[in-house]
Amino acid sequence: MLFLLCCSTIFLVCGFSEKDMMTRIAGITNSPLIRASDITVAYGDEIILKNVSLDVYQGEILAILGRSGCGKTTLFRALIGLLELKGGEIFVDGEKCPSIVEGGPKDLMKKIGVLFQSGALFSSMTIAENIALPLIQYSSLPHELIEKIVALRLAEVGLAGHAQSFPSELSGGMQKRAALARAMALDPKMLFFDEPSAGLDPVTSAELDETIMAINRELGTTIIVITHELASVSRIAHRIIMLDGQEKGIIAEGTLAELKSVENDKRIRDFFAVLN
Secondary structure (H helix, E strand, C coil): CHHHHHHHHHHHHCCCCHHHHHHHCCCCCCCEEEEEEEEEEEECCEEEEEEEEEEEECCCEEEEECCCCCCHHHHHHHHCCCCCCCEEEEEECCEECCCHHHCCCHHHHCCEEEECCCCCCCCCCCHHHHHHHHHHHHCCCCHHHHHHHHHHHHHHCCCCCCCCCCHHHCCHHHHHHHHHHHHCCCCCCEEEEECCCCCCCHHHHHHHHHHHHHHHHHHCCEEEEECCCHHHHHHHCCEEEEEECCCCEEEEEECHHHHHCCCCCHHHHHHHHHHC
């Protein structure tokens, strides 16, 4: 319920309509919120992803899996506009998404929240200052209202009372939750997670999964997760895509049950065997 209350507050102060909010919480739709069409991404002359097409549907939790070096993080960075494409196009919420290198629009950045693997909190800033930063950069809200939103976001992730703490004073799990609060500051339509459970113990990882599911369930936020943690995937993912480094693209797509039942592709069978 707290997620929904905070969502309603931010929708109102940022000028979104009630219809916008109801659309967000309606659940998974068959309308792609993100569409990648035949994208190719390379570092120098080395092609990492070649002619990859992918739809991410509004309201779903999509997990992107694959062995190390298969291009998961490259796809992640391309989808949020951090890499320039060698070919193809990406559309976000119906708009063509140029990379930040190409001058990606600020309005588009408001729709995307990102939790990097390291958390990427600014060590010289308090937790409250970290969370307030995107609100200061991308909105014209008064300071008093920003403070209230920061307090709500901290309460959502179980960090009420830690507003004036510095990142170094928090545990790894608490830093991840603080970074999540910052990613949610502008109530984005999409949240991207890069290895959210990395470095966390099993209990803390499960608690973070519960938070991710609550955000998706109560706010209708579309969530894309890059992960190696199959236990986490089994808890949270509605749909999975699997990448392969040799293929330089997607080799499987479906639910966890569907991918676990694949028998005619050793790469997929071996990857999911640890769950059986």
